[in-house]
Amino acid sequence: MIDIRILRESPEIIKEALAKRAYRIDLDAILTLDTSRRQTVHEVEQLRAEQNRASEEISKLKRAKQDAASAIAAMKTVSDRIKALEERVRETEQQLRDQCLVLPNIPHESVPVGPDESANRLERSWGDVPQFDFEVRDHVEVGQRLGILDFDCAAKISGARFTLSRGAGALLERALINFMLDVHTHQHGYTEILPPFLVSSACMQGAGQLPKFAEEAFRVEGRDLWLVPTAEVPLTNIHRDEILSAEQLPLKYTAYTPSFRSEAGSYGKDTRGMLRQHQFNKVELYKFTTPEQSWDELESLVRDAETILQRLGLAYRVMTLSTGDMGFASAKTYDLEVWLPGQGRYREISSCSNCTDFQARRANMRYRRDKKPEFMHTLNGSGLAIGRTVIAILENFQRKDGSVLIPNALQTYMGGLEIIKRG
RNA sequence: GGAGAGAUGGCCGAGUUGGUUGAAGGCGCACGCUUGGAAAGCGUGUGUACGUCUAAACCGCGUACCGCGGGUUCGAAUCCCGCUCUCUCCGCCA
Known part of the structure; x- marks a missing residue:
């Protein structure tokens, strides 16, 4: 598998490698998936952080025998949102992985370039x-x-x-x-x-x-x-x-x-x-x-x-x-x-x-x-x-x-x- | 093939009335103290990935991970379902 970071930071290296091997693969599609994955992951993690904080509060309230119903209700929507986003992360990661798995290794510079x-x-x-x-x-x-x-x-x-x-x-x-x-x-x-x-x-x-x-x-x-x-x-x-x-x-x-x-x-x-x-x-x-x-x-x-x-x-x-x-x-x-x-x-x-x-x-x-x-x-x-x-x-x-x-x-x-x- | 038990960090091993548990305790390991030197003892530390920060890295911050994958729930190592693997007994078999 190719290091996604190389593709992200120096796509020309991968492009050249594919050209040498006469592979035709849409790298931009992979990069788009990568960007989208990172965005969604970030969003999920922000929400999770919020959920964790709230969870701690609820826990404290419960232990103090106080009412936590409003806090719980508030977190319900956050929870739903996280689930939806996680589904999207799963899909994106699957697609990304599928596409990365068909990328061949990068040829060493000492390898002669040719069709066959x-x-x-x-x-x-x-x-x-x-x-x-x-x-x-x-x-x-x-x-x-x-x-x-x-x-x-x-x-x-x-x-x-x-x-x-x-x-x-x-x-x-x-x-x-x-x-x-x-x-x-x-x-x-x-x-x-x-x-x-x-x-x-x-x-x-x-x-x-x-x-x-x-x-x-x-x-x-x-x-x-x-x-x-x-x-x-x-x-x-x-x-x-x-x-x-x-x-x-x-x-x-x-x-x-x-x-x-x-x-x-x-x-x-x-x-x-x-x-x-x-x-x-x-x-x-x-x-x-x-x-x-x-x-x-x-x-x-x-x-x-x-x-x-x-x-x-x-x-x-x-x-x-x-x-x-x-x-x-x-x-x-x-x-x-x-x-x-x-x-x-x-x-x-x-x-x-x-x-x-x-x-x-x-x-x-x-x-x-x-x-x-x-x-x-x-x-x-x-x-x-x-x-x-x-x-x-x-x-x-x-x-x-x-x-x-x-x-x-x-x-x-x-x-x-x-x-x-x-x- | 039939019946049952189990899977937690490098290893062993707690945790099953769901809530500061990445996870007690022990061992191992690393560093320091102690010692003439070592052992013992004492102290500190000891996972990985992703994201974020950064010129980059370290650090910091965030998130995830208690066999794997789903589900219930505001919240799951803990509850439910499926799968995989390991072990024990019976059967079969090289």
Whole structure:
């Protein structure tokens, strides 16, 4: 959420931010609501003060066994007036909140301005794109020939955009989860969390998924519960409505969860294989920091995610997303894109964002440095998306005979398995 | 699923014939005194938000907040209704 005071005092900052993101929102309407709210609130409070004074008088009269009927009658009208005004305050505040909740975060000045992914900026690359002396297969073909990925069976069970992993394929997913969690907890200092996979609307709103992106998530019928679209949602809400002490920050959490996404509006996009699924596994990184720490912490968070790709020996590049490609809650986002031989291009495998105080305002998460509590900054990143890592391994480490080499770092997690062969 | 109990400040815990209770008391915490130093003891202080004041902030002033949301009333932590959560017992279940 945007600080209403910024909008009130320096509306040009918000206007510019919206322009960069190509959002069209009527800020003047919001400002009018804000003014009207403050006026009405003031009026109510004046009346309440009067009511409180009178109430004290009535109390005294009653105790002195004197007649208070006239004073009570006089306050009746004040009371009615307060009720009417309070109703108006409620309405105005609701409208104001509704409108503020759809305002996106303000992009950081270092973010390239542009309409879409074409304006993203390359930061660096790592690793060599592998060369093959045979015709490469994509992960669907590799996986199906090895009998470890079964899309037909998944379709039978659940429909389109699901995958069933079998044997070494299932083991590979599990190994990747364990490997990533181990690296982040043992080497990068994150605390492992296993959160609920169903969350309330309040959590979804705190993380910025609601109200704007309801159609992209799955909701449990008849209950106020949503399937997590990312572990970011439960992790954000761990400290909802809390005031931490400055010494506790930064707090670093990592969590494995499945991620459920309806992928509404992506019909016909990435329909082949397990690139875009309704359900995929992910190990997430999440940080709560002070405003001073957050930009450095974003850099280290990206490096933590990069470590995984490096340890697996997968070529990748780091992109800074442009204002047009960036997520709603983010002030700056780096995407890690892994090389996929089956597609002959880089594809997103991790997205690392500094949401600054945007989620902290929505979820009311503060810390105390001196006297006054201040909003924290929150950061999140995939470390990494497991499904896409499987794709990358199957495609990058495939051999002419259809077998796939297991990266060294993963072998101990797979019972010493060095190679996945047919049968 | 059935029956019952409960939800008050960082924590514990008073307050239910509605009326100076933001809320007794205790613990904790902070500062000061005391001490060679510490403990004990003594004293003072110790929520948040919004509004207002201010160049801004502090302070001050006002308002709200006793799980959440409504209602009754001149006035609600206290009464009524709905919801959420926690606990106990029974049933079911991994």
